[in-house]
Amino acid sequence: MVTTESHQSQDLMVPAEIQDLSLNLEMEGEEQASPSSPSAAFDPEKFSQGPVNAITVLTLLDKLVNMLDAVQDNQSKMEVHQVQMEAVVRGIQADMTRLSKSHSHTSNTVSKLLDKSRKLSVTMKEVRERMERQGAQVKKLEANHAHLISRNNFKVLIFQ
Secondary structure (H helix, E strand, C coil): CCCCCCHHHCCCCCCHHHHHHHHHHHHHHHCCCCCCCHHHHCCHHHHHHHHHHHHHHHHHHHHHHHHHHHHHHHHHHHHHHHHHHHHHHHHHHHHHHHHHHHHHHHHHHHHHHHHHHHHHHHHHHHHHHHHHHHHHHHHHHHHHHHHHHHHCCCCCCCCC
16 A cells, blocks of 8 residues: 655655765855865866756755656556446456356246257157048048948948
């Protein structure tokens, strides 16, 4: 997790070398570079570069702080976006689960309907075969009846 502590609550630590440099500058102004003073060993070229370097360091530190703030902001935005994406993914997973259950139910229903259709088809075949047999028997009876009428023999045969 990202800490939301701002850079403003942090203390700025100045290295001891820079503090010594600022003390040397003050003492040099009071003493006019006596040979026994510590500022006598101080290089004037470094002195002229010191404030520029300190300003540069402070500028860079300020830019670094701004960059860190931007990174923290982006990170918090990314966390919010990730939470939203997780919610969307959970919703999609729930929809997929419901769709899977619905598909399973539909598949079971279709399977049952196909079984019933097969059974009905078998039954229809059996009924058709019986009807064809009965039709053949009826034709035989009609043929017998026509033959008996043609011979004038009126015996009636009753079939059940």
